[in-house]
Amino acid sequence: MSHQYVAVGWNRQKRVYDLVLLAGIVSYLGIFIVLGNLLFPFATAEALIIRAAGSASFLLLHIILCIGPLCRLDSRFLPLLYNRRHLGVATFLLGAVHGVFGIIQFHSLGDKNPLVSLLTANRNFSSLAEFPFQQLGFFALVILFLMAATSHDFWLRNLTPPVWKFLHMMVYVAYASLIGHVTLGLLQSERSPLLAIATGLGLIIVIGLHIGAASRENKLDSAKPDPTHAEFLDACAVASIPEKCATVVSIRGERVAIFKYDGKISAISNVCRHQNGPLGEGKIIDGCVTCPWHGYQYLPETGASPPPFTEKVATFKTRIVDGRVLIDPNPLAPGTRVEPTAISKEGRSV
Amino acid sequence: MIQPLRRTHRAIFFVLGIALPVLFIGGLLARHAPLSAVQPVEDKLAQTNGGTEFVLNHGSSKFTVRLVESRKGEAQREFLVIPSSGFLAPDVFLYWSETQPGASISPNAKLLGKLGPGELYRIPSVSGGYFVLYSVAQNEVLGSIPVGAAT
Structure with a gap:
């Protein structure tokens, strides 16, 4: 929540997350450079650093792009999403090391400005085999830089969520550019099929996961609640909602999270005000619905964040009839208090 | 995600799901064959x-x-x-x-x-x-x- 800005709101989970990330990156770079030295003794230190950093950045970007759909397919992956922005910053930093060393190695010894040389040395845009792949990598790096530089909530608030989200969805453009950078660059001169297979496999996994998750979400979006109880819609069985958790239903195209807690039912919008995280995949912690992405919290009966925070989401009226939760499809204004529906032993509203 | 964003994601991956494999396979097919050092x-x-x-x-x-x-x-x-x-x-x-x-x-x-x-x-x-x-x-x-x- 955002009443003040700090560089990083550290907590134990974030520290563990970043330590694992750092250990993984250091191990990868170390193993790559040691093995590279052993297998290719003629390779220079600069070449090994360029390849190690570039491949680590490319691999991390794949992991980042897989986390979103994995979380939608299986909630056990949600801890990976918690501090994904640090993964993004690490991806940019590794890419920057790759880019800077590459420019020094290949473009700094001529009589042109290295950046001018990078952007103008090869203009063979009509040939796939000789395409100026370095420009593609540079373009991707610029996008990753903009994303890393604006990853803080300060920028989310000041750029406004639509602009910020548009900027961060450019990651798909960066990914496409990097696939071009690798395919039209490294793979053009690489004789071993292993790298081509690995790149193709990564591409299949990323696209397959996203299409799989989108297909599953589409089914949920198109599901129609049963309108059998006047203006209220039949949403789900009370028994199907885990304690202090939610069941998510789609009502008129938008998702509603129905929470069960302390013998009561409350329904709020499924969309977190922070980064549109899925509130229904979170839990009730300390009496508040807690977003699984970044921990934003809302009171289930009002949809409002506890003071001093100001975020609010829409609430919905509910009833319980014959063990089924009925929900009024008309959302109330964000932050509107709705008395929670108590659950009787007979499965009716109290 | 809200529904418009989900729709945008679906559209993006519909395009990427076609364009990136085409780029990848096209790039591999366009590769120069390895040089023949035996009969150069x-x-x-x-x-x-x-x-x-x-x-x-x-x-x-x-x-x-x-x-x-x-x-x-x-x-x-x-x-x-x-x-x-x-x-x-x-x-x-x-x-x-x-x-x-x-x-x-x-x-x-x-x-x-x-x-x-x-x-x-x-x-x-x-x-x-x-x-x-x-x-x-x-x-x-x-x-x-x-x-x-x-x-």
Whole structure:
């Protein structure tokens, strides 16, 4: 929540997350450079650093792009999403090391400005085999830089969520550019099929996961609640909602999270005000619905964040009839208090 | 995510799901075939006063190298090795090898110098061998040109 800005709101989970990330990156770079030295003794230190950093950045970007759909397919992956922005910053930093060393190695010894040389040395845009792949990598790096530089909530608030989200969805453009950078660059001169297979496999996994998750979400979006109880819609069985958790239903195209807690039912919008995280995949912690992405919290009966925070989401009226939760499809204004529906032993509203 | 964003994601991955595999497979198909180091010399185009031109395979494309013997001495012969303007690889070095090279430089090969116009390369005249064109940047033998023993 955002009443003040700090560089990083550290907590134990974030520290563990970043330590694992750092250990993984250091191990990868170390193993790559040691093995590279052993297998290719003629390779220079600069070449090994360029390849190690570039491949680590490319691999991390794949992991980042897989986390979103994995979380939608299986909630056990949600801890990976918690501090994904640090993964993004690490991806940019590794890419920057790759880019800077590459420019020094290949473009700094001529009589042109290295950046001018990078952007103008090869203009063979009509040939796939000789395409100026370095420009593609540079373009991707610029996008990753903009994303890393604006990853803080300060920028989310000041750029406004639509602009910020548009900027961060450019990651798909960066990914496409990097696939071009690798395919039209490294793979053009690489004789071993292993790298081509690995790149193709990564591409299949990323696209397959996203299409799989989108297909599953589409089914949920198109599901129609049963309108059998006047203006209220039949949403789900009370028994199907885990304690202090939610069941998510789609009502008129938008998702509603129905929470069960302390013998009561409350329904709020499924969309977190922070980064549109899925509130229904979170839990009730300390009496508040807690977003699984970044921990934003809302009171289930009002949809409002506890003071001093100001975020609010829409609430919905509910009833319980014959063990089924009925929900009024008309959302109330964000932050509107709705008395929670108590659950009787007979499965009716109290 | 809200529904408009979910729709946008679906549209993005519909496009990427088609475009990226096409780019990837197209890029792989467009690759130059690996250089043939076993039979790098296709034929001799011409024997002229300006030297002898050799055509070296480079996958689907070819490049030519002109060999001009500038001086015959008792102990050494001197050659100009002139690549065509469309020469592809950077940092090409010229070696002299008495045996036909494989994919890599023979340990007994002798470095003559960096390949460039106007450079003169001296080789022993007593026996034949091969000029070997080696790309430092690509770490591979680009091709070899056979040279017979002096008559």
